[in-house]
Amino acid sequence: MSAETIIEARAVSKWYGQFHALKDINLTVHKGERIVICGPSGSGKSTLIRCFNRLESHQEGDIAVNGIHLHPKMKNVADVRSNVGMVFQHFNLFPHLTVLMNCMAGPMWVKGVSAAEARKTALQFLERVRIPEQANKFPVQLSGGQQQRVAIARSLCMEPAVMLFDEPTSALDPEMVSEVLDTMTGLARDGMTMVCVTHEMGFARAVADRVILMDAGQIVEEGKPDSFFGNPQHDRTKLFLSQILKH
Amino acid sequence: MLYPDTVEAEVLVHKPWFVATMFGVVFAIFLAFNLTSTSFGELMRPVIGEPSQSGLYGRFAIAFVIALLFVLNVVLIGFASLRVQIAIVWFELLLLFLAFFATFHLSLPFIREKLPFLISQGVVTTLYVSAISIIIASLIAILGAVAKLSTNGFAYAIASFYTSFFRGLPLLMQVYLIYLGLPQLGFVVGAVPAGILALSLCYGAYMTEIFRSGIQSIDRGQWEASRSMGFGFSLTMRRIILPQALPVIIPPTGNQFISMLKDSSLVSVIGVWELMFLARTLGQKTFQHMEMLISASLIYWMLSICLELIQSRIERHYARSKVR
Numbered sequence: 001m002s003a004e005t006i007i008e009a010r011a012v013s014k015w016y017g018q019f020h021a022l023k024d025i026n027l028t029v030h031k032g033e034r035i036v037i038c039g040p041s042g043s044g045k046s047t048l049i050r051c052f053n054r055l056e057s058h059q060e061g062d063i064a065v066n067g068i069h070l071h072p073k074m075k076n077v078a079d080v081r082s083n084v085g086m087v088f089q090h091f092n093l094f095p096h097l098t099v100l101m102n103c104m105a106g107p108m109w110v111k112g113v114s115a116a117e118a119r120k121t122a123l124q125f126l127e128r129v130r131i132p133e134q135a136n137k138f139p140v141q142l143s144g145g146q147q148q149r150v151a152i153a154r155s156l157c158m159e160p161a162v163m164l165f166d167e168p169t170s171a172l173d174p175e176m177v178s179e180v181l182d183t184m185t186g187l188a189r190d191g192m193t194m195v196c197v198t199h200e201m202g203f204a205r206a207v208a209d210r211v212i213l214m215d216a217g218q219i220v221e222e223g224k225p226d227s228f229f230g231n232p233q234h235d236r237t238k239l240f241l242s243q244i245l246k247h
Numbered sequence: 248m249l250y251p252d253t254v255e256a257e258v259l260v261h262k263p264w265f266v267a268t269m270f271g272v273v274f275a276i277f278l279a280f281n282l283t284s285t286s287f288g289e290l291m292r293p294v295i296g297e298p299s300q301s302g303l304y305g306r307f308a309i310a311f312v313i314a315l316l317f318v319l320n321v322v323l324i325g326f327a328s329l330r331v332q333i334a335i336v337w338f339e340l341l342l343l344f345l346a347f348f349a350t351f352h353l354s355l356p357f358i359r360e361k362l363p364f365l366i367s368q369g370v371v372t373t374l375y376v377s378a379i380s381i382i383i384a385s386l387i388a389i390l391g392a393v394a395k396l397s398t399n400g401f402a403y404a405i406a407s408f409y410t411s412f413f414r415g416l417p418l419l420m421q422v423y424l425i426y427l428g429l430p431q432l433g434f435v436v437g438a439v440p441a442g443i444l445a446l447s448l449c450y451g452a453y454m455t456e457i458f459r460s461g462i463q464s465i466d467r468g469q470w471e472a473s474r475s476m477g478f479g480f481s482l483t484m485r486r487i488i489l490p491q492a493l494p495v496i497i498p499p500t501g502n503q504f505i506s507m508l509k510d511s512s513l514v515s516v517i518g519v520w521e522l523m524f525l526a527r528t529l530g531q532k533t534f535q536h537m538e539m540l541i542s543a544s545l546i547y548w549m550l551s552i553c554l555e556l557i558q559s560r561i562e563r564h565y566a567r568s569k570v571r
């Protein structure tokens with residue numbers, strides 16, 4: 001792979017107090033790559049991707065996003081963040097703003113785009129997640145699946161180089177999961193660079209270029225979906241897959 | 248409003264046991280007083296004859312009629328719609344108040360003579376002292392709240408010292424301390440600026456705590472979403488956190504505003520000619536204290552009602568994003 005590198009993590013370690021949450025993580029995300037991270041609860045998946053836009057700090061090793069190194073004294077963290085979209089498990093839409101304003105806020109307030117321009121972009125991305133008709137409602141008036149799609153549109157409006165997803169479907173009712181996954185699949189088709197923490201193995205199989213299993217703060221296994229699901233190398237992966245595919 | 252159930256409960260005031268109890272209690276209370284020599288006894292003359300001669304029978308009849316009227320009134324109001332109920336009860340309570348004031352035999356001409364000055368000097372002073380203090384206090388409160396939530400040791404120490412001190416001293420003491428104390432340091436301040444300073448500092452301290460708890464009540468996810476989009480601290484605060492904290496902050500802040508309006512009367516002790524000061528002094532010469540005190544009370548009340556109305560309007564405005 002010679003494509004341009006978007007995220008580069010080298011020998012990253014993180015502690016919460018005494019607790020070693022990330023242990024020597026090495027991961028490179030290239031432009032256009034789709035990466036799925038899975039693993040048992042508490043294994044550090046959220047912590048890892050939250051380090052990529054510096055919602056969390058790492059103590060050892062190095063993370064570079066678009067060539068910008070993340071460290072405590074950095075001055076241009078906003079440049080990194082406006083280039084890295086993040087979608088949360090609980091959506092975290094701004095409840096006091098309409099759907100449209102949720103999408104316009106980033107471009108207008110961070111990038112200084114004009115209101116008319118931001119509106120155009122917002123409507124375009126709301127169209128893309130297929131809810132343009134909800135633009136003037138408030139987030140509470142939408143279903144969970146719709147809210148999550150708005151959250152995706154909100155991130156896309158910043159036209160980020162990479163999108164991070166932290167269990168975007170695990171707070172949703174089953175019938176809403178697929179509408180969000182469809183949206184994400186569509187994004188992947190269009191060539192968006194994505195890092196997804198998810199337990200939706202069907203999505204991983206269909207979309208991912210690489211699947212990663214984390215356990216106890218470490219990357220245990222990493223591979224193409226075929227080999228990851230068809231021929232896992234580590235016992236931990238086999239155990240995890242058997243548990244998650246049991247039902 | 249509390250969460251309304253869709254199944255209507257039986258109206259309390261129409262339950263026989265409640266009506267009977269109410270009747271019994273009111274009857275017993277009025278039986279305990281001998282009302283035959285009051286104007287109500289006079290009204291009952293056709294039934295009980297000469298009130299002063301009517302004895303136990305008169306007393307009994309009066310209590311019975313009062314209890315009957317009371318119960319009838321309550322039961323009838325129970326049939327009305329919510330809005331009408333509220334209006335009638337307000338109106339009746341007001342009437343009772345007026346009846347109470349009427350017993351003072353106030354001199355209306357005296358009130359009419361002094362009222363213009365009471366308003367043009369007293370109300371105006373009270374209003375501008377309160378308004379300026381409220382604005383300054385709100386600004387202090389935002390700064391104080393941010394400082395108390397910050398990880399900066401200096402900011403936290405100063406803010407917590409400030410709130411502790413100004414919440415810990417009686418406001419009256421603060422008024423004196425600032426008016427009499429600041430000149431010791433070489434700053435001679437007028438009575439009005441000293442009063443405004445004391446009110447602002449004191450209420451700023453209370454409101455700091457209100458703002459702090461309001462800001463803290465906002466979910467972490469809002470900060471994370473804002474940060475993840477590249478919003479800086481002040482942008483997040485202004486556009487995301489404060490607008491959501493306002494609905495939490497406004498009811499207790501409205502309380503503070505109303506309370507400050509009345510506490511502004513404390514600056515009368517340093518000779519500011521506001522409403523309270525004039526209410527005490529205008530009637531002094533002619534010993535017509537009650538006239539001015541009651542007028543001023545009503546004015547304070549009306550001003551408070553205005554603030555209540557403003558508050559409820561604002562609350563309704565912020566309820567928009569909550570409706571489903």
Ligand SMILES: Nc1ncnc2c1ncn2[C@@H]1O[C@H](COP(=O)(O)OP(=O)(O)OP(=O)(O)O)[C@@H](O)[C@H]1O
Pocket residue numbers: 016019021039040041042043044045046047048
């Ligand atoms: N702020 C924190 N302070 C202390 N420990 C934390 C903190 N956040 C996370 N941890 C710990 O770090 C570990 C990794 O947490 P993380 O949230 O990354 O797990 P996860 O893999 O995302 O799990 P889940 O699937 O439950 O979301 C957990 O053991 C958690 O208890």
Ligand SMILES: [Mg+2]
Pocket residue numbers: 045046047166167
């Ligand atoms: Mg997680």
